[in-house]
Amino acid sequence: MLNVDIISFGYGEAEVLSKIKFDLHQGDHLAVLGESGCGKTSLLHLIYGLLDLPQGKISWNGQALLGPRFNLVPGEDFIKLVAQEFNVMPHITVAENVATYLPRLDADQDMERVLELLEVVDLADQRDQMVRDLSGGQKQRVAIAKALAKQPEILLLDEPFSHIDTFRKNKLRRQLYGYLKQRKISCITATHESEEALAFADELLIIKDGTVDIHGATQTVYKQLDNHYRASFFGEVSSIPASYLNKSEGDFLFYLPHQIKIAQDENGFHAIVVNSYFKGSHFLIEAKADGNLLYFQHSHAMEVGSHVLLKVERNG
């Protein structure tokens, strides 16, 4: 089990992370979400041991994970990090890159392992290509295969599919996260991609202003997207005055598009359609209720200026 207890961490005087405490069980997948600059990369680098943590403690199965002050070569054998500036060697082939960390005692066995990993990241056909000739997304996949070669117990992925097109992304995610689950490799991903977090992570951790905004099982967190910051990772957020909803919990309540519906009876609040955006399977309708912009889904485009009566359903 991974135990993270960051009391305080900063670069120099400025504090970047504080009071971040969580455990992650073997084989579980945690997705860390947060706005740019909130400290996701710093968190991964602390866990990996690229940074020293003066106040707090991080350990894996009881063994402290220490920074460069204590560990001349950062990182332990059982933990791998695929950083945003992925670490690949350009002047050797894809297969040779992946084989870098293998024991090299049995060439056939090594090649079998390399091919298995290249299948996971969909690069088997490129195995003899020089890495310098690959695209950014392909290099990123080589870095992932390389990190997996020696079967780590924990894999840290910083924006793992940022360079990869949507077309390929979904298949890769299924293959990679499926492989990690099957091998019980714990995984922490820092990501902006809520879809990936929802579909593949067991737990979500949302960081705000350097500290934990919410942490818990994915579906539990999803049911508690009740502030603007949290909800904004999962779609367009509508801020609706509590008075419209006859509620007294705060000035505004926050809803995602699928939680706002057209009311079929008179029990609703009025809004005026401002725009319709085609989303493929549906339209996203932008409407205004007094000065507040709202977003909801609808099966077809709506005429600009038309009146709608809306209601909300938190679990809709």
Ligand SMILES: Nc1ncnc2c1ncn2[C@@H]1O[C@H](COP(=O)(O)OP(=O)(O)OP(=O)(O)O)[C@@H](O)[C@H]1O
């Ligand atoms: N080496 C450094 N020296 C000083 N400040 C740094 C250093 N690295 C990061 N920071 C600062 O620490 C804060 C957190 O940065 P970090 O890269 O951890 O955020 P992030 O959430 O990963 O951002 P992004 O999503 O944009 O990658 C930022 O304000 C950043 O400017």
